Amino acid sequence: MIAAEKPAHTDHLTLTLPNGHAIELKVGDITHEHTDAIVNAANSRMSPGAGVCGAIFAIAGDEFHRECRETFERHGEIDPGRARPTSAGGLKSKHVIHAVGPVWHGGDKGEALTLASAYRHALEIADSELKSTVISTPSLATGIYGYPVQNAAPVALREVADRLLHTSNLDTVRFVLFDDATFRVFEAAARGLAHERSYAIA
16 A cells, blocks of 8 residues: 555655654665765674675775774674664764674564664664764665565664654664665555555655
């Protein structure tokens, strides 16, 4: 079910929650974002990886690499479903929040709970620790971790909406999605959530 007539074609969408906070969807490159923080689809060791993680490390520079390595050495691995902040190095944002999603094992190993927890902890860090107002996030765990986008999108959007209803500083979460196909899946899930909860959509 959808909340409104679907436009012929768009590469952005905004859900506005009852408290005025917003979830934005767009197609783009998250390394170009100027938001207060970007979420990295991280691995547990905070080391360079593939996809979004690799792109972030490639641009962020040597100081960022060093900070991630030293943070890992001090605090150990990030458990799946958890997150940890660092500075953003040479990126345009102020901070990077390294969030570790679940590896997909078919959907009956608690993957949805772990994915929701990763988003929840990232938003808690952004709101309470970093005092961010706007952050950007990719679709977590849907790359090399194998989580199907059609399964991940409703979990991600519902968890982010639930958190944004109660944040003090954070008022906007922007999903920066890698390609049009991923955007279309998130768009459909967002329209379904908007219809279910009577959120404004534009």
